[in-house]
Amino acid sequence: MALVRVHNFSVSLDGFGTGEGQSAEQPFGHAGERLHGWFFGTRTFRSMHGEADGGGGVDEVFAAGWAHGIGAEIMGRNKFGPQRGPWEDHEWNGWWGSNPPFHTPVFVMTHHPRPSVEMEGGTTFHFVDAAPEEVLRRAKEAAGGLDVRIGGGVSVVREFLARDLIDEMHVVVVPILLGRGERLWDGLEGLEERFRIESTGSPSGVTHVVFSRLGR
């Protein structure tokens, strides 16, 4: 049975998954890189950038779960790039470079569809204007029996949670207070009733919180 999974999704102690003022230079707004410092040191992140170093330990074992058994990803438009409104430049293919780290079909949710783009390394971006259930149906089809990752950003994860479409979710609580930005937890009162929840502290200071859907 294929699962719908969220991995390595960082939020501040006050629940913000991104800061205020997203731009091409600051994809996470005023949060900068502070939400992801725990990830940059891991072997998983370093190997994405062609480096063989990087730490093991609890942050690494959680980080590494990201890639295993995934056949497709769904992401919001903001994770693809900073543009808003109609596409003005079909040449710019997102801020993931010519060989994005996904290596699967990726479904970008947007109200402004455009032709699919095949990148190096097996990543193909598809642009879809549809409800989460329909996007998920297409992603599952493309995943060929493997799992589907919900890649974010904040509003995409929140919407899939609200519609009860997520089976497993790994959230990383980072001990900083952003004070402003986009909150992951809004509108999800009582979410814990649908999940078994386990928390693991890390020497890096973050807490790994894993949600596993009950009665799956």
Place this chain on the structure above:
Amino acid sequence: MALVRVHNFSVSLDGFGTGEGQSAEQPFGHAGERLHGWFFGTRTFRSMHGEADGGGGVDEVFAAGWAHGIGAEIMGRNKFGPQRGPWEDHEWNGWWGSNPPFHTPVFVMTHHPRPSVEMEGGTTFHFVDAAPEEVLRRAKEAAGGLDVRIGGGVSVVREFLARDLIDEMHVVVVPILLGRGERLWDGLEGLEERFRIESTGSPSGVTHVVFSRLGR
């Protein structure tokens, strides 16, 4: 050097320290007892109620820190009782019973002073209408060289944090989403710059987060 400390302060994963709709029957509003389940099972809590059972382990060692070396407590009026506005009943002395678990002077912050009340077991409630700095000055004097505990509720802890009056804080993040109530973290952007922060997961599912003031 005497410290100002917060202990066993529970918040939901979405940052609420109390739910909506506080009343005499529901001191934490719609949160009920869900924020404090981790505490009820500890030896520390059980012994407060004259029972010799209760668990050890990580929840207990954190819970036990509550009482050590404390000479006075400061609390908000809502922690004393559910009344609002001028006191109408001087006979009712709070929802802590005739022998409250504090066993020290307790300073209740309120805009409606009333005479001090001496309870059994060493607890004396003083009612003060003053700024946090002045209440803290009086509490330190009463503590006779021991530490002062900031006992909550949410707005009291938040105000003492905002005024940089807290040296150590133990927050317990409970993996539930309350969705509404009073948020601990509002208005405290960048708090992490003043503290060393350490997180420890517990098999009970909660995470113990300890803030230690830098350069104290």
